[in-house]
Amino acid sequence: MTSSDVAPEGIMPRPVLDRLPRYAAGKPPVEIPGLTSYKLSSNENPLPPIPAVLQAIAGQTDINRYPDPLCTKLRMALAEFLDVPADDIVTGAGSLGALNQILAAFAGQNDDGKADEVVYAWRSFEAYPISVGLSGAQGVQIPLLPDGRHDLNAMAAAVTVRTKVILLCTPNNPTGPILTAAETERFIQSVPSDVVVVIDEAYQEFVRAEDAVDGLKLYRKYPNVAVLRTFSKAHGLAGLRVGYSVSGPELTQHLRVAATPFAVSQIAERAAITSLQHFDEVVERVQSLVDERDRVTRGLRELGWFVPEAQGNFVWLNLGENSGEFAALAAEQALSVRPFGNEGVRVSIGEEEANTRLLALCAGYTKAPRGS
Known part of the structure; x- marks a missing residue:
């Protein structure tokens, strides 16, 4: 039997790879006619470098x-x-x-x-x-x-x-x-x-x-x-x-x-x-995002939503089994957010218009998280 007669088994990776989760990067927003699209799925700074x-x-x-x-x-x-x-x-x-x-x-x-x-x-x-x-x-x-x-x-x-x-x-x-x-x-x-x-x-x-x-x-x-x-x-x-x-x-x-x-x-x-x-300029930009984060958090809580303490450039929506549905509704509004299975949705703080549109979406959503 020659080597050509042996069925190839293929190149196999280390077994650990089959046990690892796959990193899921934030998806880009869907283009919706008449709406500016915003990516709120990757915790990126929406502002360019100074x-x-x-x-x-x-x-x-x-x-x-x-x-x-x-x-x-x-x-x-x-x-x-x-x-x-x-x-x-x-x-x-x-x-x-x-x-x-x-x-x-x-x-x-x-x-x-x-x-x-x-x-x-x-x-x-x-x-x-x-x-x-x-x-x-x-x-x-x-x-x-x-x-x-x-x-x-x-x-x-x-x-x-x-x-x-x-x-x-x-x-x-x-x-x-x-x-x-x-x-x-x-x-x-x-x-x-x-x-x-x-x-x-x-x-x-x-x-x-x-x-x-x-x-x-x-x-x-x-x-x-x-x-x-x-x-x-x-x-x-x-x-x-x-x-x-x-x-x-x-x-x-x-x-x-x-x-x-x-x-x-x-x-x-x-x-x-x-x-x-030029860190003073960086601080100024960061503060503008912190102000927007606080506005979003405050707006969600005024709607009766449970929002954990938000100290990064994102907020967590504990939507459980409704996470996928909410992410799909956000996509219809040209907003990409990051759902985590049936656990919740992370929303990065973006441009002012994007954050305002998010709050409007949440105001009309009837399955708000009420706590844990």
């Missing part, structure tokens, strides 16, 4: 060269901006890229064949189970509390000798509530000091709660804390993919080994540095 950023990158022509693998200029700018050592910053392709580097360094499949465990709240950022699974680790999902907050007591109770990483998302995506400083510090103190606690603060600039945790304060106190931040949201640089982690040398010495070389392009680096240099 003018100085667009000007800074417009004439950049050195893209035939590899970028600085250490992103030195950006790390130096961030070090001054955040008042942290530059060596404590590791850049990545967005905060998700920075997270993947943490997982690659600290959680996966061990030489004995046993998988490490990564504990995180659920529902939370939908990339978590994908990234954890691809790392070779076992995800341990802890259900959220009825108000959309992390159940920190249950998360602490879920920690075992196999737990290597814990993910805390604040504000939680997609539900919106923050973690407070006090409860987060108590949580860190309650788990073993050799477990890496990741505080994912992708929406940190949108937070207005006075008791919200500041991950940087905790990283300064606890060597096992790593903070994730990004330029995708507040700075409007989602398409350039630039984020970073901040952690002490106990962690960064290993993260630099796991870091993807050249993950941040020189265009992204220059855009991020320029945006930091």
Whole structure:
């Protein structure tokens, strides 16, 4: 029998791929005659980067060269901006890229064949189970509390000798509530000091709660804390993919080994540095979105809708089995929103007209969420 007589079995991926959810990006809006379409499905900043950023990158022509693998200029700018050592910053392709580097360094499949465990709240950022699974680790999902907050007591109770990483998302995506400083510090103190606690603060600039945790304060106190931040949201640089982690040398010495070389392009680096240099303009734009978020939240509650605390650039509608129906009705109004199965719908804060149209849709919808 020759090789040509053997029926090909096909190229098979790792078995874990069949067990992983598929990342579902926010869909673009449907074009409706007579209506301007708005995408409210991806938590994007609806405003473009500040003018100085667009000007800074417009004439950049050195893209035939590899970028600085250490992103030195950006790390130096961030070090001054955040008042942290530059060596404590590791850049990545967005905060998700920075997270993947943490997982690659600290959680996966061990030489004995046993998988490490990564504990995180659920529902939370939908990339978590994908990234954890691809790392070779076992995800341990802890259900959220009825108000959309992390159940920190249950998360602490879920920690075992196999737990290597814990993910805390604040504000939680997609539900919106923050973690407070006090409860987060108590949580860190309650788990073993050799477990890496990741505080994912992708929406940190949108937070207005006075008791919200500041991950940087905790990283300064606890060597096992790593903070994730990004330029995708507040700075409007989602398409350039630039984020970073901040952690002490106990962690960064290993993260630099796991870091993807050249993950941040020189265009992204220059855009991020320029945006930091004009941060007052960024703050002004963010505040305009916060004002719109508060208007939407207030409007929904005046309609009698239950809306969890909203501290990101989105609101969560706990519509359960009506989620798909509501998303379809929004599409008929040229609004794309993000349904999550039969759990609920996340709506990003968009342009003023888009938000007003959303409120009008909700005013006529008879199956409003009334609580949990």
